[in-house]
Amino acid sequence: MKVLIVHESLFGNTREVAETIAEGLRHGRAPDMGEVTLVPVDEAPTSIGDDVGLLLVGGPTHAFSMTRPQTRQDAAAKGATAARQGLREWIETVTPRAGLPVVTFDTRIHVKMLPGSAAAAAAKALRHRGFDRAERGESFWVQDTAGPVVEGELERAREWGAELATRVAHGVS
Incomplete structure (x- = not known):
């Protein structure tokens, strides 16, 4: 069984978190777990x-x-590498697979009481699309729009990846 990690990253923070989650998955790998593959949303x-x-x-x-296209354009004006498409557009085109465990995650600025989460929105959109086992996972904090990732968050991402590997080993998603 393989693990596929699809990620969108404009300033590199979400990519760094995704890579670290992959490390955790590989470290906590179940005996029957195959490769862990990271793919930018564009690919x-x-x-x-x-x-x-x-x-x-x-x-x-x-x-x-x-x-959204406008928020990616705004980020590009601030030095980000804007993707041709984001998660929102990819979710609209991906063919649903009922029964496939899907877990979302996001990066966010750590501001007390700031609402909203890409992970929550993605899980909802994936369920609406037909991925009946999509669930919201974790949010990982960044210091500012361009980052960097808050100290300790990459270790938390690695631990979460290892926890996901354990869940997979026990057939729980």
Whole structure:
């Protein structure tokens, strides 16, 4: 069983978190777990192979949700590398696979009482699309729009990846 991690990253923070989650998955790997593959959303498949047993989907929180063309354009004006498409657009094109465990994650600025989460929005959109086992996972904090990732968050991402590997080993998603 493979794990596929689809991520959107504008300033590199979400990519760094995704890579660290992958490290945790590999470290906590169950005996029957196959490869862990990271794919930027621009290169993500629109059909998830039957060999994928866990799909992780992550992106930055912009304007209280997943990015939009305008928020990506605004980020590019601030030095980000804007993707051709974001998670929102990819979710609209991906073919749903009922029964596939999907867990979302995001990066967010750590501001007390600031609402909104790309992870929550992505999980909801994926369920609406037909991924009946999509659930919201974790939010990882960044210091500012351009980052960096808050100290200790990468270790938390690694631990979460290892926890996901354990859940997969026990057939729980």
